[in-house]
Amino acid sequence: MDPIKVLVVDDTILYRKVIGDVIASIPDAEVCGTAANGRFALTKIKTFMPDLITLDIEMPEMNGLELLEELKKTGMKLPRIIMLSTLTTRGGDMTIRALELGAFDFITKPQSGTAAENMEKIRAQLTPAVAALIQEKKFRSRLQNARATLARTAMPRQTEAPKPTRPATPPPRTTKRPVSRPSEVVAIGISTGGPNALAAMLPKLPADIGVPILIVQHMPPVFTKSLAGSLNNKCAIEVKEAEDGDLLKPGLALIAPGGKQMRVEAHRDGIHRLVRITDDPPENSCKPSADYLFRSVASHYVGRATGIIMTGMGQDGFKGLQKMHDTGAVILGQDEASCTVYGMPKAPAEAGITSKVVPLSEMASALVNTLK
The missing domain is CATH 3.40.50.180 (Methylesterase CheB, C-terminal domain)
Incomplete structure (x- = not known):
């Protein structure tokens, strides 16, 4: 399977580098490009066709929400999108709106700490989400291969009915559950x-x-x-x-x-x-x-x-x-x-x-x- 392609969209050079370094450390994932705001990201999305976008919410010219709204207008199938948000009421409200517009998940930007500490905080949040996407892609790939193999090797339909088999005896229950009543x-x-x-x-x-x-x-x-x-x-x-x-x-x-x-x-x-x-x-x-x-x-x-x-x-x-x-x-x-x-x-x-x-x-x- 080809690595999943990740587009990193953030107006801060530091975060573009931090997220890029985290992605580079994940097997089967690679950064295909970066963008400093949503407007540049639109062009990069059409060029690179990424599997995943990490998207900052608050950016100049076109912020993360505006980019999601623009993508929705096109009717194109959205790549998976992980939002980067601040741990504030405004950040929370904007993140919920981003999820409603089709974002896959979100992580929070660290509010304090050294560069090394912040990178580890982002790694801890981002890695499981990227890993889940990789596993999903692998599963789809295996499923497609299995279907193709089945289609090539399909046996002709039997004309003779198969012999009936005795149903397996279920294992005995070791404990008796209380009877369920209407839930309260x-x-x-x-x-x-x-x-x-x-x-x-x-x-x-x-x-x-x-x-x-x-x-x-x-x-x-x-x-x-x-x-x-x-x-x-x-x-x-x-x-x-x-x-x-x-x-x-x-x-x-x-x-x-x-x-x-x-x-x-x-x-x-x-x-x-x-x-x-x-x-x-x-x-x-x-x-x-x-x-x-x-x-x-x-x-x-x-x-x-x-x-x-x-x-x-x-x-x-x-x-x-x-x-x-x-x-x-x-x-x-x-x-x-x-x-x-x-x-x-x-x-x-x-x-x-x-x-x-x-x-x-x-x-x-x-x-x-x-x-x-």
Whole structure:
């Protein structure tokens, strides 16, 4: 497979070099060109046809958002685009808008530190995203080769019906799960591609859905508040960034704040549930972590919960979903075809704990069906 071609777009020479050096250090990736703003980038995109663009948001002449809008007007298939953003409210709002316009993912620019430290911070964020794109390209290449081989070696259709085979006996269950009842809470874990997936799914939910929804979206501080505000404007239900002590209410979606962990606890009245926002350590290198949330849901809603795992890199959420599954929860997983990155839903599906694999377009209706 040819290396993936990366176009680096940033108005700062330093960042063009830092990002270029990081890309050069990743096997199967190479920098095909650079541009100092969106206007120059338009020409370079047509010339080099990159697989990936790293795109600064704030640039003179034509910024990152304006470039995305211009590319969208052309109707061309966008390459994968990773935004570089500042860790500010303005940066968060602009990043959410960039994701809505088709960006694949984003990383944050370091606000302090030496050049060497900042390069390592960017490397730690950028390398997994580039690696995921490389793996996706390799998978597509293998799939195309397999189809071509199958077409060349296809055997003629048999005229004699094959002999029936005895179905395999399923292994005996070692434990008995609690019986699932209509769900009283929905917990969602999601990462890369999440903002767009949530924007496609949550607006389809009715205002009278009747249950609270808890969401872990892998994002840094500030960005989760921007995401909640954007989704709230699109949805019939209320969406907000969670605060410590928020009560779980029907029709309220709470998004775990970036850089914190979120879990469910019982209210002192013994009837209601609330969320606790903590500074507990990361899990699976994630803070917030879906595993952290799912475990608490498994404890407080035995047989009365829906767990949903959607697009994202890595396996965060898998162990927590196993606990939810063992306590009788219904588990929905997004299908591979509609995922931006088929990482987080893959392990639960392969382990057989996913009750149903659902395309993004049908996730809202599948969710509602678990409440009946």
